[in-house]
Amino acid sequence: MINMKEKKIVFERNYSFSNENRINSAFIIIKAFNDNKKIVLTTFFLLVCFLYIYQGKNNNNFTKYKEKIYFDQYEVNKYDEIKEKLNLSQCSLMWANQKEFLNGIIRKFKPRKFLEIGVYRGGSSIIILNAINDIKGSSLYSIDLNTEEKVGECVNKFFPELSKNYKLYKGKIATEFIEKIGNNIDMALIDTAHYEPGEILDFLMILPFLKENAIVIFHDIGNQITRSSNRREWAPYIIFNGIRGEKYYPSGNFILKHDIGAVRLDNNQKKYYHDYFRLLSGQWQYFPKEIHIKQMRNFIKKYYDDDCLIMFEEATNFNRRFVRNNPAPLIFNFTSD
Numbered sequence: 001m002i003n004m005k006e007k008k009i010v011f012e013r014n015y016s017f018s019n020e021n022r023i024n025s026a027f028i029i030i031k032a033f034n035d036n037k038k039i040v041l042t043t044f045f046l047l048v049c050f051l052y053i054y055q056g057k058n059n060n061n062f063t064k065y066k067e068k069i070y071f072d073q074y075e076v077n078k079y080d081e082i083k084e085k086l087n088l089s090q091c092s093l094m095w096a097n098q099k100e101f102l103n104g105i106i107r108k109f110k111p112r113k114f115l116e117i118g119v120y121r122g123g124s125s126i127i128i129l130n131a132i133n134d135i136k137g138s139s140l141y142s143i144d145l146n147t148e149e150k151v152g153e154c155v156n157k158f159f160p161e162l163s164k165n166y167k168l169y170k171g172k173i174a175t176e177f178i179e180k181i182g183n184n185i186d187m188a189l190i191d192t193a194h195y196e197p198g199e200i201l202d203f204l205m206i207l208p209f210l211k212e213n214a215i216v217i218f219h220d221i222g223n224q225i226t227r228s229s230n231r232r233e234w235a236p237y238i239i240f241n242g243i244r245g246e247k248y249y250p251s252g253n254f255i256l257k258h259d260i261g262a263v264r265l266d267n268n269q270k271k272y273y274h275d276y277f278r279l280l281s282g283q284w285q286y287f288p289k290e291i292h293i294k295q296m297r298n299f300i301k302k303y304y305d306d307d308c309l310i311m312f313e314e315a316t317n318f319n320r321r322f323v324r325n326n327p328a329p330l331i332f333n334f335t336s337d
């Protein structure tokens with residue numbers, strides 16, 4: 001029996017004055033001024049002083065943003081069912097609050113079709129499978145570029161009872177499996193290379209298959225500040241902040257606790273495709289294998305417009321040279337041939 005704990009989600013919203021509000025207020029003031037000049041002038045003066053002080057008090061970077069939503073407490077009871085065993089198995093690469101966040105966001109939105117890119121031993125797959133296992137018709141599709149046996153091994157080794165709606169694809173990039181997996185993906189977790197272009201490309205290679213208002217979760221969106229400066233693990237940070245949608249973070253300090261985040265995509269993502277392709281214009285830390293570049297090119301040609309393809313080609317042509325002349329400190333098995 002599941003012990004249902006009280007669920008609480010904290011919403012913090014900051015609304016700003018719209019232009020319509022401003023015009024209406026101006027009319028009211030002008031009319032009142034005509035009726036009684038002295039009282040109106042004094043009230044107006046006091047109001048300006050109050051707003052000035054109030055603004056100063058709240059003038060930090062967070063409260064200026066139009067909306068922020070933090071999870072404060074999650075429905076953790078579902079995760080509690082596997083927590084101890086998962087910790088003992090040492091399969092997960094996530095911190096405690098990240099595991100709770102991943103479980104919590106799944107329990108809030110109850111996805112049916114979940115896509116995971118970046119599996120490693122399967123720690124995050126286990127959290128996802130556990131969180132969706134009482135959602136009717138739900139399944140997890142996981143993709144990892146690595147073919148090694150250890151990829152995904154923890155699911156069957158430690159939690160075989162969760163594996164009935166689980167499909168693992170190995171050895172290729174997402175473009176090669178996504179048509180088979182199909183569209184209408186409700187939720188995705190992207191946790192792959194971290195170095196540019198990494199997650200930027202992984203997101204672009206699944207975006208046309210995501211449902212309108214799908215949720216995309218990114219891990220390690222804080223590595224750009226928490227890792228040493230010669231490890232430029234910036235890809236999750238760049239793409240997560242670039243995506244248009246409502247953002248969700250764990251509560252707490254924004255540098256130390258916001259190392260995982262979720263974005264609920266705004267309607268009509270096609271409007272932002274060009275903005276997203278522009279995010280490829282950074283200095284890449286590795287260059288993907290040429291076969292993967294070719295597969296991505298074909299995918300872009302099929303699912304995006306000519307401008308996206310041109311941006312992709314310019315970014316790859318520039319970075320092929322850039323990476324050759326500025327080799328990254330770390331080499332990965334999925335980089336240049």
Ligand SMILES: C[S@@+](CC[C@H](N)C(=O)[O-])C[C@H]1O[C@@H](n2cnc3c(N)ncnc32)[C@H](O)[C@@H]1O
Binds near residue numbers: 091094172334
């Ligand atoms: C950080 S680990 C994933 C950890 C896992 N999500 C967890 O929390 O337990 C990154 C994984 O991404 C895989 N990977 C890297 N680039 C990839 C890509 N473009 N497509 C699919 N998998 C990729 C690596 O082989 C590695 O297993």
